[in-house]
Amino acid sequence: MRTAGTEGKGKGSPVALASSSSGGTPRVGGTLVVGEYQEPTVYDPNHQYSWETYRVDRHIYESLVGEDLSKPSSEGPPPLIPALAESWQVSDDATTFTFKLRHGVKFHDGTPFDAQAVAFNVRRFHDKSFEYYDVKANAFMKAVYGDLKSFDVVDDYTVRYVFNRPFRDFPRMLPQGNYVSGIFSPEALKTWGQDGLAEHAAGTGPFRLVTRVHGEKTELARNEQYWGPSPYVDKIVFRPITDDSTRLAALQAGEIDILTRTPADAVQPLSSGGYAVPESTGADLLYLGWNFKNKFVQDVRVRQAIIQSIDREGLAKTLFKGHAMAAYSILNPGNTAYDPAQKDFAFDPDAARLLLSAAGFKDGDISFTIATDEANQPFIEWIQRDLAKVGITVKILSQEWLTYTSNLPHLSDDIALASMEWGFVTPLWLRIVYQGYVVARGGKDLLGPELAAAIDVASVEADEAKAIPLWKSANGLLQKQAGVVPLLTFTRYFATSAKVRGFNAPAQNWYDLSRVWLTT
Template identity: 35%
Template sequence: MTRLKGWRGRLGLAGLALAAGLAASAGTPGKAEAGGTLIWAMPAEMGLYDPHVACGWLTKNVTHMIFDGLVELDLTDPNATYAKLRPALAEKWEISDDGTVYTFHLRKDVKFHDGTPFNAEVAKWNYDRFSNDKAPHYNKQANAFLGYYARWIASSEVVDEFTFKVTLKEANYEWLQSGQSSCGQPEMVSPAAREKYGDEALPLHPIGTGPFVFVEREQNVKAVIERNPNYWGTPPKLDRLIVRPMQDPSTRLSALRAGEVNMVTEPPWDEIEGLVGEGFTLLTQPNVPSLWYAQFNLKNEALKDPRVRKAINMAINRDELAKQIFKGTARGEYGMLAAGNFAYDAKFQPFGYDPEQAKKLLAEAGFKEGTEIEFDLFDYGWGEQWEKWVQRDLKKVGINVKLNKMEWISYLGKWLQGMQNPTAMNSMGWGWSVPLWTTLVTRCDHQAPNGWNMGAYCNDKVDALYNEARKTRDEAKATELYRQANQIVMGEDAAFLPVVSYYNPILLAPNVTGFVNAQENWYDFTLVSVEEKK
């Protein structure tokens, strides 16, 4: 029986080992008896439990345990460079030679939590919901959230009971993996549930085919999911997962120390070393696609000259910022290809920390010393520490920065509309397991409010490289094309201010085993066990 109290829909998103002496890894060793309850103190409330309109890493952590897609990311290897696709509801699939037709061969033994059988008709029903505006159950909001994925679809069809085909408008070899996103997820929802509850109430009654079944949710208090005894795949070890939103970092740590929770994300960085000393397990993941950056508003008069934008990049001491603020849970980043995808280049650095050269570039550009620019940022439970560092470094070269801090939901609403003057910069933490993400935040035809390019950046040469890359089946060739584009975006145009790649530090109680901090911002909870206290 499911219960839900006080819930109303909200959106939630988030954005090296530790320094010597702190042992950190991506997975916990050893095995424990299956079972137990994992209680996670997360830094914010989640969004809607309808994968087609869900947005945010925190939300994805629950929805991808309730719902399955045709494919999924393999999140079981903490040492992989990036997460790769593996079969889920599709046992296998083929891609046509021209890269436009995807044929999925579906599992025959799958049922939704409400008993509805899964088959090709259901797969098409789901794809029609977010991609076919002629379908009676088409959901415009789902199409908006899944636009990055649905925009490529020309048609979908049922070949037979367990064969489903999708035809794209043009070749895109990253299309399938691009669906492994936290904002709009092409996972399978029960048509019977949607018929019963309608689109508005469906998130209150999430029914999928996944390894966990929804039990209850109380807004800003907790959500509970339990092991699905009829799961088609390997059953979870956990009996249940409870997530508890706790925005205040000290509250999360107090709950961990008191044994009220046994997992904490976004721990205060300056307290991590002490907590490890107390016996808690720290996991980090240097290959997670979690790029923290600021985008420049190219419509803002102060930032139109690329020399000013290059100067801002040169003025920030990223490496020291990562060391002093993040305490070894991040590294300085200089490009807009996030870690955790095949095209990432950890050595990319078109310009480093050089405040004197920054001053010269500002003078050449005629930038008036002391000019103030506005920087929008969001409160996610850690304060504006890195943004204040940026503010201090820019003041040293003659740029005054006004920080505009907002609660996350308000910030996201403004962010999705794109930057408007007087805002000159805004912040975000994001990234995907495919370089296609970079195109979504930089392409000319992805400018807000119809895309995620929030600063009106546009360079036709960059878009041409992207077009060639996505049509290229050869990963090495695609990598070279994406890196050429990155060189233009940052080396020539300096359209962004990448700051750090974040390692997603997680603290676990000693009785939690099997947890893998993989190359994404969500986790495979089927692997985890918790030894209950006697």
């Protein structure tokens, strides 16, 4: 039995707990404004998706386990730390996880956090006999809890999860930004219902939800009863500003303090103008997933040729001005199994043409659509030009984020590829990609049983030292089959005004704003 976690941080003065790297004595007060590049989805831990949503609601809801987001990206994936659990034990076979819960914690609605509250949360998406079981929540959480054998309340402040097979990555999955295990108040769900919880979010986090105006803003206020260090700022306002130039202008005009997804053209001017544009390589990755129902995609030679036709280095250096890294593996640089030497196919248009000819296709024979959200349309246009050079005709279907993502489960046969920005620090990410972008899109048989078996073996290996090479081996098989199209990773994702202090961009897809403060 392995034990992890400590008593964790306690309640304290925000000034006394300041980091020496924050740039002076922190100032308490003020309103921090964040410019998001997408409209968030919903503030319900078991219904939400997208990083811009989780960047908001991770400050409202907390999981049993957290991540130390104060670590710079150069130090690799953020270490796991206690959150609503003070400590946890993992059985030697990595099937049983026992959590000792934190005492004295209250939800934002004043109700107590305890083992029964955790049980209510788990039963919502796992126990079909439960009065408040929710089919939608079950679908969202299945990737993490689909193999859960049992959940038990050991005592008022101890809970135990037992899985059918080893699940070494379970603690790491708890604070992740999809399949969110944030704990909500049972009373809030009872009062507002399954769909009403998002508008009346009640967690235990350092900030509480004040208001959400769709398309305009989300406002959070400091949780004065927070169990941990009190946040520095009084309020955080998240503003969705989907147009890059408008979002940049808002930062330069002082209307926002933190900008998400910094336009590549703006990095140098901002840096020279007194703004901070921290260099970091997180778990984020831009990539394309196949729609295996498309007749052209079903031929591995076509998939390989398409990858060989895309100048990823040129994309990173030209369109993204060198503020991105070309990606040749779905295991992103922030992933514990990332290996820069493990690459799929080099840029080689001549070899691509030979493959297409061997598959029986002439110039103009292959024509399909690539679907994307509006933010990623520019790089799809780059790919459109690259593929035209080898005789492939591409149409682009571009939609705003919420419309685009709602249509992803229902891709028409003429769509061959769809863009996505995602990534995890755990190599379990490879299984998520396989299930979500291969199996769910009709590619399991096309990519063969060897890949499926390799992913299954890696998934249940309890020893991390043994698991990493297994994941690399499975990744090699995915690459050989051209099972996904990695494109690039951003290296300058956030920008902050000169008055922002304590902001850190970790090797993760989100941040901790409770430790951020503003100068006058």
